[in-house]
Amino acid sequence: MLSIYKKELKSYFLSPIGYVAIGIFLFIFSLIFLLAIFYNGAYDMGNLYYNTARFGLLIIIPIISMRMFSEERKNGTEQLLLTSPRSITEIILGKFLAAATLVVIILAFSLMYYVILCFFTKPSLGPTLISMLGFLLVAMAAISAGMFISSITENQVIAAVLTFVLLFIPDLTGLIPMLNLMESYMKFPAGLVSLSEVVSLLAYMIMFTLFTIIIMQRRKSVK
Amino acid sequence: MIEVKNVTKKYANITAVNNISFDVKDGEIVGFLGQNGAGKTTTMNMITGFIEPTEGKIIVNGYDISKKSKKAKKQIGYMPEGVPLYMELTVKEFITYMAELKLLKGEQKKEDVAKVIKETGLTNVQNKLIRNLSRGYKQRVSLAGTLVGNPEVIILDEPTVGLDPKQITEIRSLIKELGKNHTVILSSHILSEISQICERVIIINNGKIVAIDTPENLEKKTKEKNTLFVTVEDPKGNMPTLKQRVPQIEEIKFLKDNEDNTKQYAITSNIQLDLRKVLFEVLPKEEITIFELKKDESSLEEAYIKLIDSDKQEQTSNETNENRKNKKKGNKATKEEKEKLKEEKKKQKEKQNEEKAKKKEAKEKEKKEKQEEKNKLKEENKKEGGKK
CATH class of the missing domain: 3.30.70.260 (ACT domain)
Incomplete structure (x- = not known):
């Protein structure tokens, strides 16, 4: 799994995807930071992460997840993976953790705003870290959904659009609250770790990862 | 080494591979020969565990590919058709990744990667990005990825497609060399290639095995x-x-x-x-x-064409027989249908006639009633006129 993880993580930075994801995140994060500071005259790191998760992840996650399996399938490199002695679970987890690590790197960039604030005031570190943890969990859940979509199509654009729809529609319409990730990111921004939110995000993550495993297993007999 | 037993692969209504059985011995070079879409790649994909057969068993070095896939896959090096590669990696990175996928670690991994790079003549380009290489080099990189880890079975799907004549001869001699220490299965639709490299030929047509024999015997049989x-x-x-x-x-x-x-x-x-x-x-x-x-x-080409043609003729004769049967059935069916339709039409006409007759009766009745009423009115008017 480690070899797949390393190769996948490297691939994000050998292609523009890693840089584009970091750029978009920093743009949205900065914009919300500026709006909060200049219009409200106050800062709230929790609120900053909440709004970035709500609007930024809709764009960042499809970019990260669209290539996970679609690209392999289109280029035929899927054959190299699936005829190796590695199990499908290993392959999926390797790819999933590499994408999650990219989000960790993205989050690490957000800490520079914390450092900037430290020059002017004393922002509390604990709640900020909890907000970041929640952000990471929401992002990982969204990645699992994107990974599932990527496993069912070989067209990266379709994978990205469907992932966007899957993340955006439940939040926009309020329908299917179970699929609305933002419902499970209410207490984290306030600096609280809620067991119910952690469990629901983990359940979402596990559900879509299992779906991906099932799809990949099934493709062996269908394709 | 490899046993393929009654293997069938179906996609919805299409049977890509139909009940094929053969075995490949240790150190043998076997060639799959067939037209495009004959079922060569599907068979290879099933042997490598990329797809699962609908029916049948595939055993690689004693391990069932469906049940003990990890152990079976460890024995196989597969070079798929179309040379799929990670273009963003360098040659060395790609081969190292392939070695890691095949569970190689530490020093053994480094040694194997270096050995394979040397064997396939990639030393000069090992630090180049794969996307910048020529087709011939890409083919070599793919072959190197297949050979790393020294697998006992090497499966090559159309390994010389897209290469120039010099590269083709190089790859062929490399495959011959590999045959000394490995079991090799390769597919091709180039007949001369198969006859030059392979000890045994499996000819596939429409998902069925048409013949399995040495190239020489196939020539003799069809002469x-x-x-x-x-x-x-x-x-x-x-x-x-x-x-x-x-x-x-x-x-x-x-x-x-x-x-x-x-x-x-x-x-x-x-x-x-x-x-x-x-x-x-x-x-x-x-x-x-x-x-x-x-x-x-008489070349293997003639033997191949004869075998394929005879298979086609068999199939067409079978199909025509079936079609005749179906037509007969169809004729019977249509006769029965026509009779039914006639009966239905008759019934409909009868109903229509009955309805018309009823309507006529009703109209006549209405007319009679109206006339009677008129007559009554006239009589009443006459009577009233008489009284006045």
Whole structure:
């Protein structure tokens, strides 16, 4: 799994995807930071992460997840993976953790705003870290959904659009609250770790990862 | 080494591979031969565990590919069709990644990667990005990825497609070398390639195995007659009457006049007879000088075409038989349907007639009633007029 993880993580930075994801995140994060500071005259790191998760992840996650399996399938490199002695679970987890690590790197960039604030005031570190943890969990859940979509199509654009729809529609319409990730990111921004939110995000993550495993297993007999 | 037992692969209504069985022994080089879409790649994909057969078993070095896939896959190096590669990696990175996928670690991994890079002649380009390489080098990189980890079974799907003649000969000699220490299965639709490299040929057509044999045996089996090409100087013109002297000759066919006053003939005889010795003895006695005597080496290509054609003929005859049966069934069905339709039409007409008759009756009744009412009114008016 480690070899797949390393190769996948490297691939994000050998292609523009890693840089584009970091750029978009920093743009949205900065914009919300500026709006909060200049219009409200106050800062709230929790609120900053909440709004970035709500609007930024809709764009960042499809970019990260669209290539996970679609690209392999289109280029035929899927054959190299699936005829190796590695199990499908290993392959999926390797790819999933590499994408999650990219989000960790993205989050690490957000800490520079914390450092900037430290020059002017004393922002509390604990709640900020909890907000970041929640952000990471929401992002990982969204990645699992994107990974599932990527496993069912070989067209990266379709994978990205469907992932966007899957993340955006439940939040926009309020329908299917179970699929609305933002419902499970209410207490984290306030600096609280809620067991119910952690469990629901983990359940979402596990559900879509299992779906991906099932799809990949099934493709062996269908394709 | 590899046992394929009654394997079938179906996609919805299409049967890509239909109940094939064969085995490949240790250290053998076996070639899959077939037209495009014959089922070569599907069979290879099933042997490598990329897809699962709908029915049947595949055993690689004692491990069932469906049940003990990890152990079975460890024995296999697969070079898929179309040379899929990670273009963003360098040659060395790609081969190292392939080694890691095959569970190699530490020093062994480094040694194996270096060895394979050397074997496939990639030393000069090992730090180049794969996307910047030529087609031939990409093919070599793919082959290197297949060979890393020293797998016992090597499966190559059309390994020489898209290469120039020099690269083709290089790859072929490399495959021959591999055959000394590995079991090799390769697919191709290039017949000469198969006959040059492989010890045994499996000919597939429409998902079925048409023949399994050595290239030489396949040629022999499909040959019906023995043909000799003779170039002679025949000043007295005795060649056409040679059949009388050598009764084993079935036919003497004049082919061409050469510039040096020699003539070329094709002499055919029974497949079991070799007339070369006899001709060398008889022709000088007839004052015919032999310039050249050559046996017709019927190529594997002819054997292949004959086998495919005979398979096609069988299939078409089966299909036509089925079609005839279906047509007969269809005719019976249509007759029955026509009769039913006729009956239905009759019934409908009868109903319509009944309805019309009822309507007429009703109208007549209405008319009668109206007339009666009118008559009554007239009578009443007359009576009233009389009273007045």
